[in-house]
Amino acid sequence: MQATRPDSRQVRRPAARLPAGLSLLAALAWLPAAARDQPLPEPVLQALHQARVPADALGAIVLPVGNSLASRLAPRWAHQADRPMQPASTLKLLTSIVALDQIGPNVRGFTELLTRAPQQGDVLAGDLVLRGGADPEFDLPQLWALLLELRQVHGLRMLAGDIVIDRTLFRPSRPEREAAPFDERPEFAYNLVPDALQLNSHLLQIEISSEGAALQARALPPLPGLVFDTSALRPSDRPCAEWLQDWQSPPPADAAEPGVLRIRLQGGFPKACTQRPSLYLLDPLALAERQLRWLWASLGGSWSGQVREAEAPSVPLLTAAQQAAQLPPLRPGAAVVVPGAQRAVSGPGLRLLASHQARPWGELLRTLNKQSSNVYTRLLYLQLGVAAMADNPDLTTRALADRAVRQWLAARRIDAPGLVVDNGSGLSRAERISPRALAQVLLAAHQGRWAPDLLMSLPLAGVDGTLRNRLTAGPAMGQARLKTGLLRDVSALAGYVTDPQGRPWVVVGFLNHPNAVAARPALDALVDWVAGGGLSPASPAPAR
Structure with a gap:
């Protein structure tokens, strides 16, 4: 993507006096570091003052986009830009950018039904394998479609063995067992720790529902073997829209009797109210078994076995290039799904019965960044480590993903002191990056081959995604593409802003403070300042 050429006034403007004796290359390297900790623009200062947030809670930087001499000589602005800070969900930009460059926009997650058991009439005389390939779109309708294919295409009615769930694409296969919940609400979707088989997330x-003092709960759909206990759920006088205010996290489900799980709801729930939340209330294996039984029975099938977890026989995949060159298949765990790739099925009698492919990650980035999906980002982050798993048997997939990110930064000479990447989504109190490092990542992405894919995934100011209700009236409205970030004590914005002369800028701003949420207007003011020409030669100097 070509940057718009700055006008002649800006090219001639002396941004800084260079030390005598510097070569041109040394001078260009010196200029970005010459403008640090500059005065804050007046609208930013006012917004911080109104929120009672000190200026030292803000780390921010504005850099011109482009490789030309004019771009390098263009003005720039920074305030505490080298301080490692909590970035919240703006860290999703780092994961998105590295993934686009390392694995490309056409990689797809997948889910497969496999077997090596013989078929005897309408009976599968053995186990059926359900294998996950980091498919973020594998929900109940997709599972229903795979099972329907077993019934209508393969003519199966009875499953005589077990259903074996294979989550071993990642290591460990159940990452949630090693991860502490982000906060005290582990049952809500933002807290999910994904694995390779994301069945209905x-x-x-x-x-x-409640009618007066009578409270009822049921599963949707009505899965077998679930009982809800509402004896500890009391009616409250709150409005229905505030039902979460008195909600308390349920304890782990109890085995009421063989094959039956009891879910105990507790806290308060408004009178004359109905809510339909989707919650993480059961162990994934227990939930998958009930979902499979309900769907298979609804299709007229019968099954007397159980669900268990194990690693399935290998079904490596060939990339299009390998097919053309007739090279050996990739090692198990190193394969990715490529549109049009053929499957090289191995193992004695192993058969692929049905499969689902997610949309390419290049398309899913729209959901990931516009809606700030933590689950999507964590899945994509783990994908960065999959290719190296076979050669590094002692490292977790997450550790290999972290290594891939750092290698990408090093290859582009992006210095990121203090960088901490926990899960790649920003939903972490440990993750840290400096505004300057993230800005340099955004500059590299803008100059890379996948810039259009990244740009189309970012929320458009005042129009869609997490920015639909922000920056709706100023100069940034409808033209700034920015990723938002929001946690308790953290507010952030990062992305691309165009000024009145059509020049693109990278803007990154982090607020780390107990009142950071209230100070979000300061970040919006910074974006509008840049979009309104704050760094153009005719603009007034920032307040001192």
Whole structure:
């Protein structure tokens, strides 16, 4: 993507006096560091003052986009830009950019039904394998379609063995067992820790309703073997829209009797109210078993076995290039799904019965960044480590993903002191990056081959995604593409802003403070300042 050429006034403007004796290359390297900790623009200062947030809670930087001499000589602005800070969901930009460059926009997650058991009439005389390939779109309708294919295409009615769930694309296969919940609400979707088989995102939709003091709860759909106990759920006088105010996280489900799980709801729930939340209330294996039984029975099938977890026989995949060159298949765990790739099925009698492919990650980035999906980002981050798993048997997939990110930064000579990447989504109190490092990542992305894919995924100011209700009236409206970030004590914005002369700028701003949420207007003011020409020669100097 070509940057608009700055006008002649800006090219001639002396941004800084260079030390004598510097070569041109040394001078260009010196200029970005010459403008640090500059005065804050007046609208930013006012917004911080109104929120009672000190200026030292802000780390921010504005850099011109482009490789030309004019771009390098263009003005720039920075305030505490080298301080490692909590970036919240703006860290999703780092994961998105590295993934686009390392694995490309056409990689797809997948889910497969496999077997090596013989078929005897309408009976599968053995186990059926359900294998996950980091498919973020594998929900109940997609599972229903795979099972329908077993019934209508393969003519199966009875499953005589077990259903074996294979989550071993990542290491460990159940990452949630090693991860502490982000906060005290582990049952809500933003807290999910994904694995390779994201069946309905491990969520159970329930309907809670009340008529006066009578409270009821049921599963949607009505899965077998689930009982809801509402004896500890009391009616409250809150409005229905505020039902979460008195909600308390349920304890782990109890085995009421063989094959039956009891879910105990507790806290308060408004009178004359109905809510249908999707919650993480059951172990993924227990939930998957009930979902499979309900769907298979609804299709007229029968099954007397159980669900268990194990690693399936290998079904490596060939990339298009390998097919053309007739090279050996990739090692197990190193394969990715490529549109049009053929499957090289291995193992004695192993057969692929049905499969689902997610949309390419290049398309899913729209959901990931515009809606700030933590689950999508964490899945994509783990994909960065999959290719190296076979050669590094002692490292987790997450550790290999972290290594891939750091290698990408090093290859582009982006210095990121203090960088901490926990899960790649920003939903972490440990993750840190400096505004300057993230800005340099955005500059590299803008100059890279996948810039259009990244840009189309970012929320448009005042129009869609997490920015639809922000920056709706100023100069940034409809032209700034920015990723938002919001946690308790953290507010952030990062992305691309165009000024009145059509020149693109990278803008990154982090607020780390107990009142950071209230100070979000300061970040919006910074974006509008840049979009309104704050760095153009005719603009007034920032307030001192």
